[in-house]
Amino acid sequence: MFLINGKERDSLAANDRAIQFGDGCFTTARVRHGRVDFLEAHLQRLQATCRALMIPFADETLLREEMQQLAAQKGDGVLKVVITRGSGGRGYSPAACLTPTRMLSLSPAPVHYARWREAGITLALSPVRLGRNPHLAGLKHLNRLEQVLIRAHLEQTDAEEALVLDSEGWVTECCAANLFWRAGDTVFTPRLTHAGVNGIMRQHCLSRLAQSRYHVVEVSAREEAVQQADEVLLCNALMPVVPVKAFGDVRYLSHELYEFLAPYCELSD
Template identity: 45%
Template sequence: MGPIRQYRAFFIGGILLFINGVSTDLLSARDRGLAYGDGHFTTMLIKHGQVVWWSAHLARLQQASARLGFAEVDWSILTREVVQLAAGQTQAVAKVMLTRGIGGRGYDGSGCQTPTRIVSLADYPSHYQGWQQNGIPLLVCQQRLGDAPMLAGLKTLNRLEQVLLKNELAARSGVEGIVLNSRGFLVEGVSANLFWRRGKTVFTPDLAHCGIDGIMRRHVMGMLKQMSIELRVVEAPLESLWQAEEVWLTNTLMGIVPVNGIGDTQYPSPVLIRRLQERLVIEV
C-alpha cells in the first residue's frame, strides 16, 4: 500500500505505472510476459474515484490465472492497489497486467512461483463520447484471426494479431473494423465485441474458438435478458450484417457504440442501441 501513496504524482510517459507495488517502468528481461506474452490483462473504467465493475474484472483475472496455471496471486493486495489508484479520479483508465513472472527455461514455466503484477493509470480517451453519440463507420478487415480454442475468450498479453489489425486500419484510414476468423465467421471488432439486431432478435458471435469475452459484452447480454430481448450466440458469416437493422460495438471504455455503416450498408435507426445506452448510463 505504501508505494502507491508515496509515488502517486510520478508519471512515466503520461501513465502512472506500478510493478509489484513500486513506481517504475523497469521490468526484468527474464519476465515471461516479455519473452512469451505469458500473461493476461484487463482494462477498466474509473468514474468518480471508483473502478466500474471491479468485481467482474477481478473475476476475469482470477479465471484467466487459473486457466493459464499461474501461481497464486495475492488478490487482496491487488485490490488495494487498484482502489488506491482510482481514488480521486473523475474519469480515467486503469489497467492490470499479470505475467507468470520470472523463472523456468524456454517454454517451461513450471519454476515460476511469483506472478508479476503491473498496475497503471491513464487518461480516458475523450473521443469515445463522440462515438457513442454519433456512431462510427466500419470496414471489413482483410486479415483474419486464427482459431485458438485453448485461449479463446481470454485477454492474453499476446496481442500481435490485434497489432497487425490496427496497422491495417491505419493503412486504410479506418476507425474500427469487423474481424472474421480463418473459417469466415464473424468474431469481433479490432478492439471491441460485436452485436447486431435483426427483427426482435439480437445476435453476437460465438467466441468458443477465438476472440475476447469482454466485460461489457457480458453486461450487455445481461441487460438484454432483463429486457426480455432474445439473444443468440452464433457462428455467422459476414453476410449476416447486411441483413441487420442495427449493429453496435462494445468494450469497457467505449461503452456501447452504434455502427453507422459498413461499406455501402447503412444502419440509420439505432433504436435498441439508444435504449441500451440509457440503461447503461443509469447503471455506471
C-alpha cells in the first residue's frame, strides 16, 4: 500500500526528482501492534536530513498523523517514509521545486530476523566500497546504488550480511545495518564522518551504552579489528539487534553484548 501526499496511489510523477536524481531521503520503521517504534526519532531523522539536503519540508505534523494512521491498519509490519524534493524544472537546480513529495508504504514484517536473532548470522567482506563524502555521511538519502551492488554481490555468497569498507579501506557498516564489536569491556563502532548511515538503532544503542559499564569508542578501523573481536553484532530499526556468529574463518562464541542490548532495543519512544 502506498500513500503519496495523503492520497492512496501507486505511482510517482515521472519528473519527480527522486526519479530524476535520487533527490530525497527516507527512513524505515518497525510497526508493532499498530504503532510505529521510535516514531519521534524517525521524524527527527527525516527533518534533519531534509535540512542537510536543503529540502524545504514543513509537513511534520501531517506526516506524523499519516504514519500513525497507516500503522494502525496493520498489527505488525514495515513502514517506509520517503521525502523527495518534489517535481519542477529540468536540470540540477532545485529552484523550481517548491513542494516536497511525501510517500509512505506499508509492507509485511521480515520473518527471517527472528531466526537471525536466535541462530546468529555470518558476514562476508563486500568487494563494493563506499565513496567518501563528508557532506552526505550519516544521512539516509535516496542514492542507494552502492547498497544495491553490495546486496547483489552478497547474494552470490552463503553469508547473510556484508561487511562494507569505504574507499580508503575503513570498516563503515553492513549492507543494511550498523555494526558494533566488543573487545573485553570496550565496544567499538565505525566513525561515520566520511561515509555510512547513522541509523536510528545505532543511536539508541550508543545512548544505552553510554549509561553502562562498557567503554564506547567510535573508531576508524580495518577489518582485522573486527576479526580480532570477542563479539560482533549488527543493528537496524527492524532487526533490531542480531549477533554475528562468523566472519570468514573467524567464529564468535560470546553473546554478552547482544544479551545486554537486546532488551533495550525492544523499547520504543
